[in-house]
Amino acid sequence: MQEKRQEKSPIKQNILLYLAQKGVSPYEFYKESGVTRGILQQNNGISEDNIARFLAYAPDVSVEWLITGRGEMLSTMQEKKQGRPDSEDKQPKVSYNPAIGKPYYDVDFLDGFNEIVNSQVTIPTNNIVIQGFEKADFWCNVTGHSMEPKINHGDIIALHKCTLEDIQYGEIYAVVLDTLRTIKILRRSSDPKKLRFVPINTTDYDEQEYPVERIMNVFEVIGSISKFF
Secondary structure: OOOOOOOOOHHHHHHHHHHHHHOOOHHHHHHHHOOOOOHHHOOOOOOHHHHHHHHHHOOOEOHHHHHHOOOOOEHHHHHHHOOOOHHHHHOOEEEOOOOOOEEEEEEEOOEOOHHHHHOOOOOOOEEEEOOOOOOOOEEEEOOOOOOOOOOOOOEEEEEEEEOHHHOOOOOEEEEEEOOOEEEEEEEEOOOOOEEEEEOOOOOOOOOEEEEHHHEEEEEEEEEEEEOOO
């Protein structure tokens, strides 16, 4: 008697169709979503846990299409037709899956930041998922008023580690110097061995200059949001 060959789950086939349309390789998908590696290539079903991870990875996918194959692939297409605002897709979310989003460390950049930079065992509180911040390496807290109203006291900031050669003058950076940490707009100085550190709130804070040789780490400030959790 010939053994009946098990076919690949329709849900898996739809996930592969989605990835193909987005131009995402299975390797990238497994790495970013936390879905069990290699599961899409197996001729069997898919667990509820892996389906949940896929839906967290692809919030724009239509659940009905994923399960049944009926309707549009992307739910946002229907939402836009019904007049739902695009901003709903950009609401920040908390994730406890380390493969989804960017890690958030509950420390202040101006106090305790060494726990992130120098420790290999520091564990993030959670991850933050928000569209437009994919370039960020991690999130942390910020205090102070020197960058208001752009960055407010109590906000959380998304940082991307860079080098002095990466600096685009006029942009905001979080800088670790030998004896202090500061978040400022960086500009050229008349002294080529220094950089100007410029606040936005010039009413209460003054511009300062520091020698480049004192700079230990530089982080591009991708953006900031109010703490939502």
